[in-house]
Amino acid sequence: MVSLYKNVWKTCHSSVCSMRFLNGNDIEVVSLTGFKVGDYLFTHDMVNRFNKAEFVEIRFVKEDGHTTSAIERLSLHDFSERIITSYDQEITGFSVISIADLSFDQVPSLELAVNRHVYIGQAVALLGYQYDNPSLTIKSGIVSTVIHRNGHRYLQFDGSTIWGNSGSPLIDLKTNEVLGIIGYKLDRKNKSYEKMIEISNANIKMLEKAQGEFEVSGVDPIQVLIAWQKQILQLAGEIYKAQGSGIGVAIDVKTIKPLLKAAGIELT
Numbered sequence: 001m002v003s004l005y006k007n008v009w010k011t012c013h014s015s016v017c018s019m020r021f022l023n024g025n026d027i028e029v030v031s032l033t034g035f036k037v038g039d040y041l042f043t044h045d046m047v048n049r050f051n052k053a054e055f056v057e058i059r060f061v062k063e064d065g066h067t068t069s070a071i072e073r074l075s076l077h078d079f080s081e082r083i084i085t086s087y088d089q090e091i092t093g094f095s096v097i098s099i100a101d102l103s104f105d106q107v108p109s110l111e112l113a114v115n116r117h118v119y120i121g122q123a124v125a126l127l128g129y130q131y132d133n134p135s136l137t138i139k140s141g142i143v144s145t146v147i148h149r150n151g152h153r154y155l156q157f158d159g160s161t162i163w164g165n166s167g168s169p170l171i172d173l174k175t176n177e178v179l180g181i182i183g184y185k186l187d188r189k190n191k192s193y194e195k196m197i198e199i200s201n202a203n204i205k206m207l208e209k210a211q212g213e214f215e216v217s218g219v220d221p222i223q224v225l226i227a228w229q230k231q232i233l234q235l236a237g238e239i240y241k242a243q244g245s246g247i248g249v250a251i252d253v254k255t256i257k258p259l260l261k262a263a264g265i266e267l268t
Helices: 002-015 045-049 076-081 188-209 221-242 253-262
Strands: 016-022 028-037 040-043 055-061 068-075 083-086 095-098 123-130 133-149 152-158 169-172 178-183 248-252
Touching: 002 016, 002 055, 002 123, 002 133, 002 169, 016 040, 016 123, 016 133, 028 045, 028 123, 028 178, 040 178, 045 095, 055 076, 068 076, 076 083, 123 178, 133 248, 152 178, 152 253, 178 253, 188 221, 248 253
Parallel strands: none
Antiparallel strands: 016 028, 016 055, 028 040, 040 095, 055 068, 083 095, 123 133, 123 169, 133 152, 152 248, 169 178, 178 248
8 A cells, every 4th residue: 555655656746736825025825736737737716815915836846745846936917817717616616727838848747537436435645735834745545425515526535634735636546547626615614714704804894993983091992802803813814724634525526527628628
């Protein structure tokens, strides 16, 4: 079994990239994983929701998992123009990005699985990046169940996942083909986190409307409450990113392929 994972790493590592979203001061806002298939990058559809970023850095690595083999830096606008298809995250949760004219010709492609039967208990590998580590990692696990939702298939991966793994390919150990793309929208913990963020942001907006209406000993208590809410948001974000999960959910390539065809994307 160990030799199979070694082979997956050797065969697939060079096709998986980190996608770092940076602000104007080159501080990372968030990061995702992506992988090359033909003239496209596949990743999670969160790429559409990072308006606070100004640049996107796409980076592939060598076999040591750290040394850069190819890199491109794009403005967020130019990057967004390359997103040629993206679907409702509650239905699928993946995006496709055109990279035909970027300097990634020498980067090998992964292949989406064609005729295969995914079975529960099947050993698989995840290749991806995580928010606190610039190096590529490989993770082991099994397909623990198949989820059917909105007429589409998702593969539950019983293995370690963490923030930044979204967009990672789920790899068949025997064929080295991509079985699915790791996402997070079916994760109940994530939904709870998003709900908390929504409530805190609503509280901040409500408090901001009341600023300056009264003071206590020369201090506006509303501003203090707003500062507390923002500190809670920041702390919650750091805890959420650092907290790993024992499972991941990947959209099955059986769902991806018909959607690609409908969008006019042909993979050779």
